[in-house]
Amino acid sequence: MKPVRLAIAGLTACSGCQLTLLNCEDELPDVLRRFELVYFPMAQSGGHREGPFDAALVEGAVSTPADLDMLFSLRNASRLLVAVGTCAAFGGVAAMNNGQSQRQELLRTVYGGHESLPESFAPAPFGNFVSVDWTIRGCPPEKEEVVELLAALLAGTLPPVRSYPVCTECRSRENLCLLLEKGELCLGPVIQGGCNARCPATGIACEGCRGPVREANVAQELELLLERGFGREEIDRRMNRFKPGWDYEQRR
Amino acid sequence: MSSVVEINPLTRLEGHGSVKVFLDGARVERVELHLSESPRLFEALLVGKSYAEVPDIVCRICSLCSTVHKVTALLAVEDVLGIEVSERTSLTRELMLNGATVQDHALHLYFLVLPDLLGVQGVAELAGVAPELVKQGLAIKKVGSLIQETVGGRLIHPVNIRLGGLGRVIPKPELTQLRDELRLALPACQDVCRLFCTPFPFPKLPEPAFLALEPSSVPLGSRRLRLSRDRSFAVGEYREHVEETFLAYSNAKLSKVMGVEATVGALARLHHAPTLSEGAGEIFKAHRHELIGKDIRGNNLAQAIELYDAAERALQLVERLLELEPGPEAGVAAAPRSGTGTAACEAPRGVLIHSYTFDDAGICTQADVITPTALNQGALARDLLALARGMEGEETARMTAALERLIRCYDPCISCSVHTFPP
Numbered sequence: 103m104k105p106v107r108l109a110i111a112g113l114t115a116c117s118g119c120q121l122t123l124l125n126c127e128d129e130l131p132d133v134l135r136r137f138e139l140v141y142f143p144m145a146q147s148g149g150h151r152e153g154p155f156d157a158a159l160v161e162g163a164v165s166t167p168a169d170l171d172m173l174f175s176l177r178n179a180s181r182l183l184v185a186v187g188t189c190a191a192f193g194g195v196a197a198m199n200n201g202q203s204q205r206q207e208l209l210r211t212v213y214g215g216h217e218s219l220p221e222s223f224a225p226a227p228f229g230n231f232v233s234v235d236w237t238i239r240g241c242p243p244e245k246e247e248v249v250e251l252l253a254a255l256l257a258g259t260l261p262p263v264r265s266y267p268v269c270t271e272c273r274s275r276e277n278l279c280l281l282l283e284k285g286e287l288c289l290g291p292v293i294q295g296g297c298n299a300r301c302p303a304t305g306i307a308c309e310g311c312r313g314p315v316r317e318a319n320v321a322q323e324l325e326l327l328l329e330r331g332f333g334r335e336e337i338d339r340r341m342n343r344f345k346p347g348w349d350y351e352q353r354r
Numbered sequence: 355m356s357s358v359v360e361i362n363p364l365t366r367l368e369g370h371g372s373v374k375v376f377l378d379g380a381r382v383e384r385v386e387l388h389l390s391e392s393p394r395l396f397e398a399l400l401v402g403k404s405y406a407e408v409p410d411i412v413c414r415i416c417s418l419c420s421t422v423h424k425v426t427a428l429l430a431v432e433d434v435l436g437i438e439v440s441e442r443t444s445l446t447r448e449l450m451l452n453g454a455t456v457q458d459h460a461l462h463l464y465f466l467v468l469p470d471l472l473g474v475q476g477v478a479e480l481a482g483v484a485p486e487l488v489k490q491g492l493a494i495k496k497v498g499s500l501i502q503e504t505v506g507g508r509l510i511h512p513v514n515i516r517l518g519g520l521g522r523v524i525p526k527p528e529l530t531q532l533r534d535e536l537r538l539a540l541p542a543c544q545d546v547c548r549l550f551c552t553p554f555p556f557p558k559l560p561e562p563a564f565l566a567l568e569p570s571s572v573p574l575g576s577r578r579l580r581l582s583r584d585r586s587f588a589v590g591e592y593r594e595h596v597e598e599t600f601l602a603y604s605n606a607k608l609s610k611v612m613g614v615e616a617t618v619g620a621l622a623r624l625h626h627a628p629t630l631s632e633g634a635g636e637i638f639k640a641h642r643h644e645l646i647g648k649d650i651r652g653n654n655l656a657q658a659i660e661l662y663d664a665a666e667r668a669l670q671l672v673e674r675l676l677e678l679e680p681g682p683e684a685g686v687a688a689a690p691r692s693g694t695g696t697a698a699c700e701a702p703r704g705v706l707i708h709s710y711t712f713d714d715a716g717i718c719t720q721a722d723v724i725t726p727t728a729l730n731q732g733a734l735a736r737d738l739l740a741l742a743r744g745m746e747g748e749e750t751a752r753m754t755a756a757l758e759r760l761i762r763c764y765d766p767c768i769s770c771s772v773h774t775f776p777p
Contacts, residue, residue, distance in 0.1 A: 112370075113392070114391075114392035114394060115769065116414055116415060116416050116417045116420070116769050117368050117369065117416070117417050117418065117769055118414075118417030118420070118510045118511065119417075121417045121418060121461075121510060122509075122510065124461060124465065124477075125495075125499055125509055125510075127492040127493075127495055127496040127499065128496075130477075130492060131481060131485070131488065131489070131492070134477065134478050134481040135481070138478075139476075139477070139478045142476070142477075142478075143363050143364075143365045143366075144365075144366070144367070144368065145366060145465060145466065145476050145477045146365065146366070146475055146476030146477060146478060147365040147366055147469070147475045147476055147758070148365070148475045148476075149365075149475075162392075165392045165394075166392045168370075168390070168392070169392060194414075195394070195396075195399070195411060195414045196394040196395070196399075198399055198411075199398075199399050203398075207398075208395045208398040208399070209393070209395065209398075211395070211397065211398035211401070212393065212395050212397050212398050213393075213600060213607075214600060216600050216602075218602045220392075220393050220605045222392060222393055222395075225394075241414065241511060242417060242508075242509075242510040242511060245509075300507065300508060300513070301507070301508075301513045301521075304507035304513050304514050304521040304522050305514075305521035305522045306507070306513045306514070306516065306521045309410060311511075336404070339402075339403060339404075339407065340407075343407075343410075343411065
């Protein structure tokens with residue numbers, strides 16, 4: 103069988119999504135056998151980004167002209183473009199203040215008033231610029247979802263879509279409900295599952311790293327949190343941590 | 355005739371960077387190191403966030419260093435709020451840091467550096483030419499990952515360590531499993547040094563000025579930074595001693611420490627005489643002459659020794675945690691307080707400093723992060739120039755290969771480094 107040709111790259115990000123692949127210690131030898139890593143600068147020298155690729159797995163938000171250039175080039179060279187992780191899907195942590203501050207102000211806060219500030223615009227998801235064939239969510243994504251995608255690629259298909267919230271998995275694990283029973287600012291009801299309620303099972307409220315679940319009842323979550331005494335600003339900050347611009351009117 | 359040799363992108367490291375060598379004929383005029391990672395502006399984004407949110411957000415600076423970013427941020431916030439944590443919490447944090455060191459050094463040494471030693475392009479070819487070494491590297495890395503996953507609740511961006519305490523206490527059966535896995539992995543960890551004890555044969559480099567935390571008998575208790583033999587300063591006073599300048603071609607600012615280009619990381623730590631675990635101490639003694647007083651080419655061997663040290667130490671910590679009486683470990687509900695808190699930890703690749711200022715309501719008004727690669731940037735650029743000059747007249751491919759290899763000695767983490775604060 104012809105190996106599947108991959109590009110693995112990162113734009114504005116922490117490299118965590120690429121690292122998640124390298125963290126699949128049990129599966130990695132198999133992955134290296136069945137896939138051809140044509141372009142993977144983080145773990146492989148001498149590659150080129152011209153393709154053609156069967157799939158490009160790309161992490162990170164788009165926040166510089168160089169990011170955009172890389173994104174277009176990988177889109178053009180690949181049959182499938184996979185947005186890996188929450189930055190690629192929604193903008194991620196770098197985008198958390200998009201709705202409230204100007205990029206140039208932020209740049210000046212960090213670099214001072216120099217003339218040649220780094221070129222950077224408000225971090226945005228891939229979908230704002232190109233068509234995306236598949237998205238893996240999470241900051242970072244679950245290993246299993248990365249392996250699931252690779253297995254699907256070998257079979258010439260894509261994995262099934264998940265469309266249930268973190269609460270579904272949290273309930274099935276029989277965790278204490280941090281939102282209703284402990285009064286914590288938990289975003290479980292509006293966030294897409296697939297992490298097996300990782301954080302609530304550790305006693306930590308869901309911080310929303312996987313982005314909105316389909317048909318999220320955002321209005322109800324907002325109302326509930328306000329009722330529980332959380333301030334609107336605090337709720338906004340938490341909701342925007344991984345995805346700016348929520349629609350608080352949204353009901354199923 | 356002048357020309358420019360460019361290495362772009364730099365590969366087998368974390369983040370985006372490139373190097374330009376400016377030549378006049380065969381003569382090397384200058385070398386530019388570009389850390390071109392897109393700035394994510396964390397320090398600016400943290401302003402306006404509450405003290406409780408800061409550690410969860412700031413660990414996202416870097417995936418390889420997310421544990422140490424989180425621990426350092428927690429220590430800095432706890433410094434402001436005057437929180438003291440329990441022995442269990444402190445031991446758990448220390449265990450996670452050692453697990454991260456095992457995982458990270460194994461990744462760097464086996465999958466990013468080893469291809470240089472075996473003359474291959476990277477992890478894919480490595481699996482073809484040295485499948486047993488790949489298996490060994492993965493097995494070592496896996497035990498580090500298991501610690502992160504079990505104790506931290508997640509491999510990258512850990513959730514279980516929180517302000518003042520833990521999300522959940524690690525149950526004994528899980529600790530027992532960690533103990534067993536660590537015991538199994540120890541012989542391989544001991545073996546890592548064998549692969550990295552021959553430094554690569556390129557011209558001698560300038561003598562580094564090593565910066566590391568002063569060793570402390572209290573876990574995570576060190577509050578002083580030592581530069582080479584005779585100069586040191588309190589972590590809380592780092593602003594007076596670390597000077598940063600903006601470079602037009604790099605998104606990470608250049609740091610000078612007490613006026614010199616400091617070198618941080620494994621080799622720097624070993625120069626400051628830390629107390630090593632028994633087995634690692636023996637190996638260090640045997641290789642001392644290859645490390646002490648040597649340039650950065652010894653850093654990969656130093657990392658290999660540290661990897662074994664971290665594995666042995668992790669085992670001791672797990673055993674100590676198994677001895678502790680069971681009990682709940684809730685995070686501390688601290689009242690906000692105004693003030694500035696600063697903390698420094700040793701990340702796998704060197705000193706990491708976090709500093710935050712909060713107002714009365716606990717809202718962050720200033721944030722500052724200085725990372726190992728930002729600290730190393732000056733020394734790295736200096737060494738690149740020295741190496742390029744030492745190889746004048748060599749074939750371009752040979753020179754660029756050597757330059758890339760030198761960069762990997764430093765184990766740079768570029769996405770970490772592109773976050774600095776104005777002077």
